[in-house]
Amino acid sequence: MKTVITYGTFDLFHSGHKRLLERAKKLGDRLIVGVTSDFYDQQRGKLNVYQSCAKRIENVKQTGLADQIIVEEEEGQKISDIQQYNVDIFAIGSDWLGKFDYLKEYCDVIYLPRTQGISSTELRLKQNKIIRIGIVGTGRISSRFVRESKYVSGLELEAVYARNIDKAKAFAETNEIPKAFSDYIEFLENVDAVYIAVPHHVHYDYSRVALNNKKNVLCEKPLTLNATQATELFAIAKANNCILMEAVKTAYAPAFDRLVSITKSGIIGDIKAIDATFTKLITDKTLREYDYNQCGGAFSELGTYPLLIIAKLLGVTPSHVSFLTEIDKETGVDVFTRANLIYRKAICSATVGIGVKKEGDLCIAGTKGYIYVPAPWWKTEYFEIRFEDLRLTRKYFFKFDEDGLRYELASFIRAINGINKNKYMLNERDSVFFAQIMENFKKGTNVTNL
Numbered sequence: 163m164k165t166v167i168t169y170g171t172f173d174l175f176h177s178g179h180k181r182l183l184e185r186a187k188k189l190g191d192r193l194i195v196g197v198t199s200d201f202y203d204q205q206r207g208k209l210n211v212y213q214s215c216a217k218r219i220e221n222v223k224q225t226g227l228a229d230q231i232i233v234e235e236e237e238g239q240k241i242s243d244i245q246q247y248n249v250d251i252f253a254i255g256s257d258w259l260g261k262f263d264y265l266k267e268y269c270d271v272i273y274l275p276r277t278q279g280i281s282s283t284e285l286r287l288k289q290n291k292i293i294r295i296g297i298v299g300t301g302r303i304s305s306r307f308v309r310e311s312k313y314v315s316g317l318e319l320e321a322v323y324a325r326n327i328d329k330a331k332a333f334a335e336t337n338e339i340p341k342a343f344s345d346y347i348e349f350l351e352n353v354d355a356v357y358i359a360v361p362h363h364v365h366y367d368y369s370r371v372a373l374n375n376k377k378n379v380l381c382e383k384p385l386t387l388n389a390t391q392a393t394e395l396f397a398i399a400k401a402n403n404c405i406l407m408e409a410v411k412t413a414y415a416p417a418f419d420r421l422v423s424i425t426k427s428g429i430i431g432d433i434k435a436i437d438a439t440f441t442k443l444i445t446d447k448t449l450r451e452y453d454y455n456q457c458g459g460a461f462s463e464l465g466t467y468p469l470l471i472i473a474k475l476l477g478v479t480p481s482h483v484s485f486l487t488e489i490d491k492e493t494g495v496d497v498f499t500r501a502n503l504i505y506r507k508a509i510c511s512a513t514v515g516i517g518v519k520k521e522g523d524l525c526i527a528g529t530k531g532y533i534y535v536p537a538p539w540w541k542t543e544y545f546e547i548r549f550e551d552l553r554l555t556r557k558y559f560f561k562f563d564e565d566g567l568r569y570e571l572a573s574f575i576r577a578i579n580g581i582n583k584n585k586y587m588l589n590e591r592d593s594v595f596f597a598q599i600m601e602n603f604k605k606g607t608n609v610t611n612l
């Protein structure tokens with residue numbers, strides 16, 4: 163008698179889930195299915211689960227494939243389940259390849275190929291709750307996006323686009339994405355929404371064409387490098403009833419949201435200064451970040467993050483903006499830049515570097531106290547509110563899972579499904595502001611070279 167166990171959320175139950183259970187069942191004589199509890203999904207950072215645990219258990223029950231259904235409540239439970247139920251085989255989809263090898267000490271571990279592509283009839287039946295995502299670009303960030311996407315319910319990665327079809331096919335194969343294209347229009351016909359992760363200077367073109375074809379767009383930052391183009395893209399999105407979001411991951415992270423709310427509540431009094439730094443030392447000058455023609459440079463690469471916290475707390479109408487910068491002679495891109503933004507009663511600095519390393523922290527100074535977020539503040543997990551009297555210091559701890567791309571992706575999916583449609587953390591006003599500041603810098607307005 164061979165016992166097989168598998169686990170999953172089984173939200174918006176579809177053919178991929180059913181096929182997984184069928185194949186798992188065939189591996190032995192008896193199948194146990196562990197359905198994740200809502201609490202455990204929260205703990206492991208799985209976002210956007212639509213259905214309750216009871217409903218998800220019902221989904222599994224209705225297949226008639228499970229001999230026993232259990233609830234997975236916590237990290238580490240798999241080992242005790244395997245021992246308690248005398249499990250011979252642990253089976254799971256190949257999107258988890260390697261992740262559960264540690265269970266090999268206790269039973270056989272089998273990764274079953276994921277079902278690629280969910281049928282369109284099925285999608286219609288579910289009122290389009292499952293969004294088909296297409297990825298534009300096959301670079302480093304696209305791979306991270308794939309890894310994070312499995313932590314967001316309600317989407318399927320459907321297609322990938324690259325100018326070079328071989329690259330697209332290789333990426334699709336490695337990441338178990340059903341379709342690969344080098345024809346952008348054909349690619350768009352196969353998806354509901356796109357994630358654009360190509361070099362900065364082509365963000366505008368890819369976003370515009372996608373929106374004109376009525377596809378929702380999540381575009382890597384900076385969305386565009388001038389304000390006119392950003393405004394235009396939002397107008398096209400509106401005209402086509404589509405969501406357009408700039409992928410500034412920090413903006414969608416739970417801790418950042420709290421940081422902004424707490425600061426706005428007035429706990430540190432009036433804000434007088436914001437100093438935010440983000441440096442990422444890059445020594446390989448053959449990379450995109452050093453390519454002048456692809457709009458490389460520290461400010462276009464990293465400037466959005468410090469500008470984000472400034473915009474969220476003080477708005478988008480500074481009275482004066484100036485820059486200090488050092489340009490790399492060899493490549494012509496900026497390697498160290500500080501933007502100074504002056505507001506009516508506050509001064510801010512946004513410091514970035516790809517050729518200089520500095521503590522990547524954030525300090526928000528107020529008339530009653532200050533908030534300190536240690537590096538890396540853009541992946542906010544922890545911050546302190548400090549006062550003159552040190553005994554009053556308050557410490558806040560949060561969770562920021564891995565790359566954090568899952569938060570922006572979850573917000574994007576919610577926005578597409580009409581939940582919090584107009585409330586997403588980063589709005590048109592912010593994105594146009596970022597683009598305007600980038601434009602000023604590129605044009606040399608109030609720029610002093612070091």
Ligand code: C2G
Binds near residue numbers: 170208258
């Ligand atoms: N699955 C699949 N094909 C799809 C989608 C999902 O084969 N197109 C598989 C997954 O690989 C997984 C199972 O169906 O084995 C359940 O998937 P989810 O509900 O997304 O659950 P998951 O987040 O993968 O949880 O402890 C929980 C486990 O780690 C897995």
